[in-house]
Amino acid sequence: MTDLVERDVAAVTPSPSPSTAPKSRLRSEAFARRLRARHAAERRFRLAGAAAVALAALILVLLLGSIVAKGASAFLEARIRLEVTLDPAEVADRNYTALLRRALYAQFPQVTDRAGRRVLNDLLSSGAPYEIEAMVAKTPALAGTTQTIWVRADDQIDQLVKGAYRRDLPESERGISDAKVAAADALLASAALAQGFNTTLFTAGDSREPEQAGIGGAIVGSLLTLLVTMALSVPTGIAAAVYLEEFAPKNRWTDLIEVNINNLAAVPSIIFGLLGLAVFLGFFGMPRSAPLVGGLVMALMTLPVIIIASRVALKAVPPSVREAALGIGASPLQTVLHHVLPLALPGILTGTIIGMARALGETAPLLMIGMVAFVVDIPHGLTDSATVLPVQIYMWADSPERAFTERTSAAILILLGVLILLNGAAVILRKVFERRW
């Protein structure tokens, strides 16, 4: 393209040709100047286009980069090593806090005053006694022995180890006290404070304490919600598409349905939340915060997406297939079910996956039906209180603790990972099964 332009310019640039030739208007100096200006405009325009694409790509990289930078560290958590003597009397009393503290004080024999010990107490997560309790409940024979145990550290210590606090700032601006920093440094020096893979993040439910909060509950909630959505919207959507594309007569009524579906696909998602609130919660009295209601709302929302995608896929099947089936005596329904639908299935599946990915990332309608509740337990059924991954991200994003920002970014990374997998599956499906007729 570019060399072509240069050749054009060379061809019309006045050359020192014999002056006997009649002077063409195309060989004038003014024309060459105009042409150069036009080609410069061409280059500018092209550059602007490339710049627009580059800008979009840059923003994508920036967005992902900033989230990875904030969230990568959340996959590790700080743990403190303690030599805990599981005194049978204390175990019987379930006084694990005392056991832990005694073990911790033993590591700092020089600290004896109350203020100093309070600092030490704050090094451990408030959930640490439950870790010991769970361990003893699993193997009761441990009572009476001394065990080396790694327990979860408090979120401030966790953030300190990860370098989130600036040590060069004065104490009042740093956000963590000098005493805690000194204690943590002492533990680090004796290798009693280290980072390990953060399993809590994946298994735990929500918590007010960042180090005990996880997305386990939200993932289960998302799965339950998506299950309801899929069970309702996929069969309904495919059936509706089959009717509209294969059987419906072309009249005003089907025109209305078609216009209506296209509009429904563009209705803001929050309106579906209002519908869910007024109809499912207000009129039918279904429970708040339940995956059942969330799934219903999402199903209504993804239905138009699935119908539109399925209709496109059905339309792509050539009429000769239908004519052949009808010609050997199949009924119209048999034609569709035995021949057209199987051929359209890859396209339908691609549309369905994209619809489900959209439902998985949707937040706003679920806020309306109360899925924004603080749910500690992992939900077990369709009517239990639950929250979903995007809503969990929304709630954590509001929390002031530094450690929650990190967990929010990690949750976003996990959500994006799942979405990329889903969309990648859709792309591969399209590539593998794409058929040109």
Add this chain to the structure above:
Amino acid sequence: MQLTLLALVLALLTMIGFLVGRSRAAASVGGRVAELHSVPSYHGVYVALWAGLPALLLFVVWTASEGWLALQLVLSALPDRLTTGDGQSVSLLKADILNLARGIATGREADPLVVEAARRYAALRDLAGWSLLAVGASIAVAGLAWGSRRIGPDLRARPAVERVVRVALVVCSLVAILTTVGIVLSLLFEALRFFSVVSPLDFLFGTHWSPQMAMRADQVGSSGSFGAIPLFAGTLLITVIAMAVAVPVGLMAAIYMSEYAGRGMRTWLKPALEILAGIPTVVYGFFAALTMAPVVRSVGEALGLDVSSESALAAGIVMGVMIIPFVSSLSDDVINAVPQSLRDGSYGLGATKSETIRQVVLPAALPGIVAAVMLAVSRAIGETMIVTMASGLTANLTANPLQAVTTVTTQIATLLVGDQEFDSPKTLSAFGLGLVLFLVTLCLNMVALRVVRTYREKYD
């Protein structure tokens, strides 16, 4: 529990119905299947439908009415002094009964009569569950027997089954219509309740928004004020900023991809833009609140400007980024729909590529591009999470993009999150806002979709 059992029983009976129907059909002609009107498996489905469908319909009607009926029975047995009263005390009584029956403590000492009623309610529900199981199972068995008795060489099983399937298909396609009707009715109904308290004129043209209502009538400042102009202005401001980002970038990206980029480049660029479109809005909200807002603020302060930490600019820019792929993919379709002959004609006259694009392709594609921008605007207006997370909550009537503004969707989200009584004007006002939002986006979409449609036909 009983419901699960019923579902299992029904599934089992339907399966048995299929097998019975199929084998009876084959047996009725002594194995010479060609003498049947329909293939044996259609006879199987025929019997299965008789076994499953009536019981399923009963199940739907029953579960829809059962709880209400049981509650009415229990309430009618209670003395009048409890059940008469204003609507609020009765609904409280109902809630108490339901909670006690589920074993949830109500938090206050319950009237022994209410406890008794709750016990009765739970017992009734239990009884109803078992009787549903019994009735449903017997209807299914009866249907199975009836269906299988009719099996014979002359039974037209396939047309019968196909009729049922076609009805099912029509019903499925009506769900979309029902959804729209449901949206319109629920918004209209709740909004009318709101407009019976607040005049629609005050709502649409008032310039002061503070929906806080006092709990008691004698409290100071008891009446909230519901002038929605600041919300409309805020929405407009953020939308304009978003469009200022999305339209030039999206359009230029679309032109570059459809006219300049080679095949190899396009196969990479398109999916990259699709990733941008696939990112959940809550992620954009997080990015706007935690990355973009501080950047905008520090840049503004470096320039000596007073920037709010929840500026409209940050939310608008990020929303624009979200919409870029939307604009670009729609414009890409439109630009590709312009016939090659127009381009060729322009090149033949000696125009350069950019001249062709600017003077021939874009004017030809203009209606479609306008429609794409309208769809993008409708999307920006309806977007909730970015503005909820990154823009303010206080309703400022300002055109300054550096200040915090609030939007219609933000207010809907914040008014309805958390436990609130359903009847207060404060909650109902969210439905008034929802109605306005729905109507505006509907108009934009309708016009845009119609333009796209006629435009496609023009060049086909």
